[in-house]
Amino acid sequence: MTAIEVRNARKTFKAGKRTVVAVDDVSFSVREGGVLGIVGESGCGKSTLARLILGLLPADSGEIAIDGRRLVDLDRKARARLIQPVFQDPFASLNPLARVRDIVAMPLRAQASFSKSEVAKTVEEMLTRVGLSREMGGRLPAELSGGQRQRVAIARALVLRPRIVVCDEPTSALDVSVQAQILNLLSELRRDLGLTYLFISHNLAVVEHVASEVAVMYLGRLVEREPTEMLFARPEHPYTKALLASVLTPEPGLGVPDVGLGDTLPDPANIPPGCRFHPRCPIAEPRCATTTPAVKPRPEGGVECLLA
Amino acid sequence: MKRGWRNIGTWVGAVIVGIAAFCALFAPLLVPHDPFAQDLGKRLLVPFWMEGTDPSHLLGTDQLGRDYLSRLIYGCRISMMIGVTVTIVSGIIGITIGVLGGFMGGRVDDVVLFAVTTRLSLPVVLVALAVVGLLGSSMTILMFTLGLLLWERFAVVARSTTMQVRNLDFVAAAWCAGCSRFRILAGEVLPNIASHLVVVATLEIALAILLEAALSFLGLGVPPPLPSWGLMIAEAKDYMFFSPWVIVIPGIALFVLVLGINLLGDGLRDLFGARSDA
Amino acid sequence: MSLLEVDKLEVSFGRTAAVRGASFTVEPGETHCLVGESGCGKSVTALSVMNLLVRSADRRAQRLAFQGEDLLELSDKGMARLRGNAMAMIFQEPMTSLNPAYTVGSQMTEVLRRHKGTGQRAATDRAADLLARVGITAPGMRLGQFPHQLSGGLRQRVMIAMALMCDPQLLIADEPTTALDVTVQAQILRLLAGLQRDLGLGLLLITHDLGIVARVATRVSVMYAGEVVESAPTAELFANPRHPYTQGLLRCVPVPGKIQRDQPLGAIRGTVPRVGPGFEGCAFRERCDFADETCSHAIPRHQAGVTHDFLCRLPA
Numbered sequence: 018m019t020a021i022e023v024r025n026a027r028k029t030f031k032a033g034k035r036t037v038v039a040v041d042d043v044s045f046s047v048r049e050g051g052v053l054g055i056v057g058e059s060g061c062g063k064s065t066l067a068r069l070i071l072g073l074l075p076a077d078s079g080e081i082a083i084d085g086r087r088l089v090d091l092d093r094k095a096r097a098r099l100i101q102p103v104f105q106d107p108f109a110s111l112n113p114l115a116r117v118r119d120i121v122a123m124p125l126r127a128q129a130s131f132s133k134s135e136v137a138k139t140v141e142e143m144l145t146r147v148g149l150s151r152e153m154g155g156r157l158p159a160e161l162s163g164g165q166r167q168r169v170a171i172a173r174a175l176v177l178r179p180r181i182v183v184c185d186e187p188t189s190a191l192d193v194s195v196q197a198q199i200l201n202l203l204s205e206l207r208r209d210l211g212l213t214y215l216f217i218s219h220n221l222a223v224v225e226h227v228a229s230e231v232a233v234m235y236l237g238r239l240v241e242r243e244p245t246e247m248l249f250a251r252p253e254h255p256y257t258k259a260l261l262a263s264v265l266t267p268e269p270g271l272g273v274p275d276v277g278l279g280d281t282l283p284d285p286a287n288i289p290p291g292c293r294f295h296p297r298c299p300i301a302e303p304r305c306a307t308t309t310p311a312v313k314p315r316p317e318g319g320v321e322c323l324l325a
Numbered sequence: 326m327k328r329g330w331r332n333i334g335t336w337v338g339a340v341i342v343g344i345a346a347f348c349a350l351f352a353p354l355l356v357p358h359d360p361f362a363q364d365l366g367k368r369l370l371v372p373f374w375m376e377g378t379d380p381s382h383l384l385g386t387d388q389l390g391r392d393y394l395s396r397l398i399y400g401c402r403i404s405m406m407i408g409v410t411v412t413i414v415s416g417i418i419g420i421t422i423g424v425l426g427g428f429m430g431g432r433v434d435d436v437v438l439f440a441v442t443t444r445l446s447l448p449v450v451l452v453a454l455a456v457v458g459l460l461g462s463s464m465t466i467l468m469f470t471l472g473l474l475l476w477e478r479f480a481v482v483a484r485s486t487t488m489q490v491r492n493l494d495f496v497a498a499a500w501c502a503g504c505s506r507f508r509i510l511a512g513e514v515l516p517n518i519a520s521h522l523v524v525v526a527t528l529e530i531a532l533a534i535l536l537e538a539a540l541s542f543l544g545l546g547v548p549p550p551l552p553s554w555g556l557m558i559a560e561a562k563d564y565m566f567f568s569p570w571v572i573v574i575p576g577i578a579l580f581v582l583v584l585g586i587n588l589l590g591d592g593l594r595d596l597f598g599a600r601s602d603a
Numbered sequence: 604m605s606l607l608e609v610d611k612l613e614v615s616f617g618r619t620a621a622v623r624g625a626s627f628t629v630e631p632g633e634t635h636c637l638v639g640e641s642g643c644g645k646s647v648t649a650l651s652v653m654n655l656l657v658r659s660a661d662r663r664a665q666r667l668a669f670q671g672e673d674l675l676e677l678s679d680k681g682m683a684r685l686r687g688n689a690m691a692m693i694f695q696e697p698m699t700s701l702n703p704a705y706t707v708g709s710q711m712t713e714v715l716r717r718h719k720g721t722g723q724r725a726a727t728d729r730a731a732d733l734l735a736r737v738g739i740t741a742p743g744m745r746l747g748q749f750p751h752q753l754s755g756g757l758r759q760r761v762m763i764a765m766a767l768m769c770d771p772q773l774l775i776a777d778e779p780t781t782a783l784d785v786t787v788q789a790q791i792l793r794l795l796a797g798l799q800r801d802l803g804l805g806l807l808l809i810t811h812d813l814g815i816v817a818r819v820a821t822r823v824s825v826m827y828a829g830e831v832v833e834s835a836p837t838a839e840l841f842a843n844p845r846h847p848y849t850q851g852l853l854r855c856v857p858v859p860g861k862i863q864r865d866q867p868l869g870a871i872r873g874t875v876p877r878v879g880p881g882f883e884g885c886a887f888r889e890r891c892d893f894a895d896e897t898c899s900h901a902i903p904r905h906q907a908g909v910t911h912d913f914l915c916r917l918p919a
Contacts, residue, residue: 128503194851
C-alpha cells in the first residue's frame with residue numbers, strides 16, 4: 018500500500034519577469050509505514066515539495082495522491098485526518114496568542130464532530146504522549162522552550178491520528194541535546210502509531226538516523242533515490258557524493274574535506290541545460306552540458322546521471 | 326532614559342483619555358448647569374482665574390450666558406462620541422477590506438489596492454462639505470460621512486499585517502488542521518494583527534475629532550445648539566478680542582485631548598512592539 | 604605569551620548572568636573552539652572580548668588581555684584601534700554585518716585606509732588579492748558589486764577577506780557557517796582552516812556543532828550556562844570526555860555510518876536553565892544522571908591531565 022504517490026509534479030513561481038522552477042517533474046512514492054528522507058540544499062525545492070503534498074500549494078501539473086486518494090478530491094476535513102505537518106521553526110508554527118491546549122485542540126475542533134469533553138480528554142492524552150505535563154496546557158508558546166514548542170507542534174499534528182506526517186526540517190532550529198529528544202520522540206511515535214513520514218532535512222546524519230529511504234533533491238529534481246543503507250554506503254550521483262563528503266562527523270583529526278563543487282551556486286530561475294548539476298560537477302564531461310540525463314532505474318530506486 | 330520619557334507620555338495620554346472618557350460617559354451627572362440654558366443677564370462672565378468671576382460659573386459663560394464648563398463637558402461627550410463612532414464605522418470597513426485583500430491576494434487584492442488609491446485621491450474635507458451641504462447637517466450624517474471616508478489607514482495596515490501573518494507557519498498549520506477560511510481569519514489572523522489595529526484606531530479617533538471640529542467650525546458639522554468644541558470656537562470668534570477665553574478654552578481642550586490620544590497611541594505601539602520582539 | 608587571555612570573565616544583563624567566570628586562552632596559531640548550546644554564553648564571551656556588548660551589559664574579569672595589553676583598561680578609542688585591525692571578527696549572518704549601501708570594494712578598502720592609512724590604489728589591490736585568496740573567482744568584478752548581489756557563501760568569503768585586510772593576529776568567528784548549506788559550510792571551514800595555518804592566526808571559533816569542533820579545533824572549551832565546564836585538546840576531549848554534559852552532548856549527535864536506525868539517540872533530558880547572578884553549585888545538576896545534594900554547593904575544578912580540566916564534583 019502506498020501512502021504517498023507523486024506523479025510528474027511540477028511547481029513554478031513567478032518572481033517579476035523570472036520564472037523559478039521549484040519542483041520540476043518529480044515522481045516518487047512512499048509505502049505505508051516507511052520514512053522517506055528528502056535531502057538537499059536551500060532552494061532545491063524540498064520545502065515546496067512538502068507544501069504541495071500537504072495541499073498548501075496547488076501543483077501546476079502532475080498528480081499527488083495520499084492513501085490512494087487524489088489530493089484534489091479530498092475536502093479539508095478528510096485531508097486533515099490523513100496528513101499533518103510538523104514545521105521547522107516552532108516559534109513561527111504556533112499561534113503566539115493561543116494557549117497550548119487550544120493549539121492542540123484545533124484540528125479536533127475543525128472536524129466539528131467531537132464533544133467538548135472528548136476534545137479535552139484527547140488533548141490531555143496527546144500532551145502526555147509527547148512528554149508534556151498537564152499544566153503546560155494552560156501556557157502560551159512564549160513561555161515554553163524550543164523543544165517544548167516542537168512537542169506541542171507534534172501533539173497538534175498527531176491529535177487526529179493521521180496516517181502521514183510531513184516533517185519539514187523539524188529539528189533544524191533546535192539545540193543538539195533537544196534535537197536528539199525530538200528525533201527519539203518522532204521515531205517512537207512512528208512505531209507505536211504506524212505512521213508514514215516524509216522527512217525533509219538538510220542534515221544527512223539526522224536523515225540517516227530516521228529514514229528508511231532517502232531521496233536527494235537538486236534544483237527541483239530528485240537526482241538519486243535509494244534505501245538509506247545503500248545510499249550512504251554506495252552513493253552514485255556525484256552530488257550525493259559531495260553532500261556525503263561535506264558531512265562533518267565528530268571525529269577529530271580528519272580535517273575538513275574538499276567537496277570540490279566550486280563556488281558557483283545554483284540559480285533556480287536559470288537552470289543549466291543538459292544535466293542541471295554539470296556546472297558544479299567535478300567529473301562532468303562535455304556531453305553533460307547538452308544531454309539531459311534520464312532516470313536510470315536501480316532495484317529499489319534510481320539515479321539521474323549520465324555517468325552513473 | 327528615552328524609555329522613561331516614553332512611559333511618562335503614555336501615562337499622561339492614558340490619564341487625559343481616561344478623564345475625557347469619564348466626562349463623556351457621565352456628562353449629565355457632572356455638569357453644574359444645564360449646558361443649553363441661556364441667561365442673557367450673565368453673558369460672557371469671566372473664568373475663575375480672572376477678576377470679577379462668578380463662583381457658580383467656574384469657566385465663565387458664553388455670549389448667550391450658557392455655563393462654559395457645562396458646555397465644555399458636553400462638547401467632550403460629542404467629540405468622543407464622534408471619534409469612537411467614526412472609528413468603529415471606518416474600522417469595520419477598512420479592516421474587512423484590508424484583511425480580505427491581504428489574505429486572498431491576487432485579483433481581490435488588486436481591487437482592494439484600487440479602492441484604497443481611489444479613496445486617497447478624494448479630498449476628505451471637500452467631500453464631507455459636499456455631502457453635508459446636500460443632505461443637511463446632523464450628527465448621524467456627519468458620523469457616517471466621516472466613517473465612510475476614513476477607512477484607508479485601517480485597510481492599509483490590516484492588509485500589510487495580514488500578508489505578514491498569512492505566510493507564517495501557524496496559519497499553514499491551521500490550514501492543514503482542516504480549519505475553514507473563516508476560522509483561520511477569525512482565530513489565527515485577526516488576533517495577531519489586532520495590536521496594530523488598536524494603534525491605528527487611536528490615531529483615527531484623534532483625526533475624526535479634529536475633522537469634526539473643523540467641519541463644525543465651518544458651520545457644516547454638528548448643528549447648534551449642540552455644544553461641539555469646533556462650534557464653540559466658531560461661535561466665540563466674534564468675541565475673541567474682548568473675551569479671549571471663550572476661544573482659548575475649547576481650543577486648549579481640543580489640543581489636549583488630541584495630544585492625549587496620540588500619546589496613548591504611541592505608548593500602545595511601543596508596548597505591542599516590545600511584546601512582539603520578545 | 605598567549606595571544607588572548609581571558610580569566611574569570613563575568614558578564615550579566617540585569618538579572619541574567621550570561622557568562623560566569625569563564626577562563627581560557629588562545630595561543631598564536633591555534634584554533635580554540637567555544638562550543639555549547641544556545642544561551643550558554645559563547646557568543647557573549649566573544650562579544651565581550653571585542654567590547655561590542657550592549658551598554659547595559661556588565662562586564663568584569665580578573666584579566667582580559669590581548670598580546671599582553673589589558674583590554675579592561677583600554678579606552679573606547681584604543682579598542683577601536685585594535686578592532687578590525689589586530690583582532691577581527693566574523694559573524695553568523697554576513698548580510699547584517701555588511702553595509703547594503705556600499706560596494707564590497709569600498710567596504711574592504713575603508714578598513715585598511717582607516718587603520719593603516721593606505722592609499723586607495725594599494726588598498727584596492729590588497730582587497731582583490733584577498734578575495735582571490737578566499738577562493739573568489741573574478742575578484743575585480745566582485746569589488747564593484749553590492750552585498751545583496753552575492754550568495755550567502757560568497758558574502759561569508761567576503762567577510763573573511765575583509766577581516767584579513769589588516770593582517771590580524773586574532774580572528775574571532777561566531778558561528779560563521781551556521782546560515783550556510785552543508786557543502787558551502789565545508790568549503791568555508793576548509794578555507795578558514797587553511798588561512799589559519801598559512802597565516803599563523805589565532806582563531807577563536809564559536810559553534811554549536813561538534814562536527815566542526817572535531818574537524819578544525821586544536822583545543823575545545825565546552826560552555827554550559829555561562830561556565831566553561833570542560834576544556835581539553837580536541838582529540839583528548841572526544842576520546843575521554845569527563846564532564847557529564849560533554850558526555851551527554853557527544854551521545855546526542857548522530858554519527859553517519861555508525862547509526863543504528865530507529866535506536867534512540869542518547870539525549871539530555873530537560874532544557875538549559877536560566878541562571879541569575881549569585882547562582883551556586885553546578886548549573887547542570889537538574890539534567891545530570893550523577894547529581895546528588897553536594898552538587899548544589901561550590902564545585903571544584905579537577906585536572907584530568909596537564910591540559911585537561913573539568914568542573915564537576917566527580918573525581919578525576
